[in-house]
Structure formats: structure tokens, C-alpha cells
Amino acid sequence: MRSKCATLCLGRRDDFVSAPLPTVRASGLLVNVAPAVAYTAAIFYGGLIRLGALPEMGPIPTDKLLHALTFGGLVLLIEHALRYVRPLLDFRSRVTAAVFVASTLGALLEVLQSATDYRSADVFDWVADTVGTLLAAGVIVMARWLLSKRSHA
Secondary structure (H helix, E strand, C coil): CCCHHHHHHHCCHHHHHHCCCCCCCHHHHHHHCHHHHHHHHHHHHHHHCCCCCCCCCCCCCHHHHHHHHHHHHHHHHHHHHHHHHCCCCCHHHHHHHHHHHHHHHHHHHHHHHHCCCCCCCCHHHHHHHHHHHHHHHHHHHHHHHHHHHHHHC
16 A cells, blocks of 8 residues: 555556656756756855845845745746656645745755854745745646636637
């Protein structure tokens, strides 16, 4: 008997058994996975270098807005990469995994920042990261819903 996690991670059993194994090609990795890896590396680089204070623009602190936008963008790239790397993963599981991975990376960045003497870790930065991931997930779900309505019309 398969565990619930195996079913969520791999898809339905009959899909898993009958589907051929995907062929992973270097060009496919470059197009589908490398953007997420490069973007993640850029986030960690930018999050761990010495920076001056950011200018404030409006009622939402610029720092928190940048966190939300940055990690929201990461969700889009991770979801795209998962579509290539785990083609048997259903849509809901893929989006959920992308949110989880991006939010976890945000928490890891805050932990790493706490180990430096020139950056400060802030739980509210991680909250902003997570809010951004959830908003991006909403955009993905809404876009899929709109595209499916348009294709059925």
C-alpha cells in the first residue's frame, strides 16, 4: 500500500505505473531548471552581501515589498522547473511544492543572515517571503483557471 505522501508526490498509481519515464536532456534542464537555480543563487547572493539601507516608498516598507516580489517570482520559476523535473506531479501538488520550497529558502536565507555580522535576520522578512509565495500561487491558479475557461469557450 502506498503512503499518502507517495501518492501526492508521484501522482495516481495508475499514472505512475503506465507512464514512461521522462527523458532528461541537458537542453531541457538549461531551459526549464537553470532559471530557478540561477534566480535562487542571485537571491542568496543579494541577501548575503553588504547593502546600505533601502529608500522607503509609500506605506509598505520597501524591504518587505522586495521580499514578497522576489520570492513570488521564485515560486513561478520553481513551479515551471517542477513541471519538467516531475511531470507526473499533479497541478495542485506542484504549486504547493513550489510554495513550500520557496518559503523554506526564505527561512534559510534569514538563518544565514543571522550568521553574519553585517546583516540582520528578521522573521517578518520570512513572513513577507511567504506572503509573496502565496500571492504568486494565487496568480498561477487564477491564470490556469482563466486559460481553461477560455479554451472551453
